Amino acid sequence: MQAFNYETPSSLAAAAAAAQASGAKIIAGGQSLLGSMKLGLAAPEALVDLAGVAELKGITVSGGTVKIGAMTTHAEVAASADVAKAIPALAALAGNIGDRQVRNRGTIGGSLANNDPAACYPAAVLGLGATIHTQSSQGPRTIAADSFFKGLYETALAEGEVITAVSFPVPEKAAWQKFKQPASRFSLVGVFVSKGPQGVRVAVTGAGASVFRAGTLEAKLAGSWSADALKGATVGADGLNTDLHGSAEYRAALIPVLAGRAVAAS
Ligand SMILES: Cc1cc2nc3c(=O)[nH]c(=O)nc-3n(C[C@H](O)[C@H](O)[C@H](O)COP(=O)(O)OP(=O)(O)OC[C@H]3O[C@@H](n4cnc5c(N)ncnc54)[C@H](O)[C@@H]3O)c2cc1C
Numbered sequence: 001m002q003a004f005n006y007e008t009p010s011s012l013a014a015a016a017a018a019a020q021a022s023g024a025k026i027i028a029g030g031q032s033l034l035g036s037m038k039l040g041l042a043a044p045e046a047l048v049d050l051a052g053v054a055e056l057k058g059i060t061v062s063g064g065t066v067k068i069g070a071m072t073t074h075a076e077v078a079a080s081a082d083v084a085k086a087i088p089a090l091a092a093l094a095g096n097i098g099d100r101q102v103r104n105r106g107t108i109g110g111s112l113a114n115n116d117p118a119a120c121y122p123a124a125v126l127g128l129g130a131t132i133h134t135q136s137s138q139g140p141r142t143i144a145a146d147s148f149f150k151g152l153y154e155t156a157l158a159e160g161e162v163i164t165a166v167s168f169p170v171p172e173k174a175a176w177q178k179f180k181q182p183a184s185r186f187s188l189v190g191v192f193v194s195k196g197p198q199g200v201r202v203a204v205t206g207a208g209a210s211v212f213r214a215g216t217l218e219a220k221l222a223g224s225w226s227a228d229a230l231k232g233a234t235v236g237a238d239g240l241n242t243d244l245h246g247s248a249e250y251r252a253a254l255i256p257v258l259a260g261r262a263v264a265a266s
Contacts, residue, residue, distance in 0.1 A: 070109025129198025171196030
């Protein structure tokens with residue numbers, strides 16, 4: 001470990017100001033960042049810990065929207081009766097992330113900012129057409145899911161911009177299917193499907209450099225929301241990931257299968 005300053009702001013304004021400093025990095029639950037620091041892949045000069053910022057915690061449901069604060073842990077989302085009632089697929093997704101330790105420390109804001117290619121939350125955010133709320137020295141802004149995920153570990157966030165919350169529109173139907181890589185418990189491929197105010201959406205994680213929408217499957221489901229509509233559907237393997245756990249072709253084959261299972265379960 002290299003030496004670094006450790007800052008503990010207690011308000012969003014103070015956190016956003018501290019995060020703007022050169023060499024500073026936000027820390028949420030540390031479930032990705034601490035691993036990167038131990039491996040020498042990140043060496044921030046200052047860590048800005050969001051744990052003491054009360055404005056970033058909690059879940060509210062109103063007017064057909066579920067709003068989740070950035071520092072809300074996966075365990076809290078999984079255990080929320082409000083989330084389970086409004087968007088059960090989202091509670092199920094949170095409850096299947098990693099293991100208990102990861103779910104008790106990891107946060108929705110950290111997961112989205114990190115944009116790991118196999119992370120679960122990006123699939124729900126893109127698959128439900130959610131909105132990401134942020135704060136920076138430029139003030140607050142909102143970013144639509146379709147514009148947020150830019151590539152491998154890359155997002156639309158500016159340097160030091162803090163995710164404050166995520167708003168999910170309540171869908172008519174939604175479901176999540178995760179084909180786990182058994183050692184890490186991340187998605188080898190994960191598919192989130194929904195039908196609702198943001199149209200018909202099929203979001204895929206684990207298969208490419210970043211989460212993406214499967215347009216051909218969405219078109220078939222827009223015609224008929226049924227697993228049968230996806231029978232015989234294919235997704236091209238071009239540009240998908242190949243690693244020791246599975247080839248691009250294997251991942252491509254899993255996508256319509258998991259989407260069909262998700263629709264059947266929705
Ligand atoms: C063993 C293991 C298994 C896992 N399995 C899964 C899995 O199955 N599915 C899955 O989706 N994830 C999985 N994860 C990841 C985990 O879910 C965490 O959500 C993720 O690592 C982010 O962690 P964190 O919230 O603690 O953020 P941190 O590690 O603290 O931060 C991650 C990054 O986000 C930035 N950041 C954090 N919060 C904010 C914010 N509010 N605004 C702006 N930037 C911010 C940080 O600067 C850093 O760059 C796993 C992790 C581990 C260690």
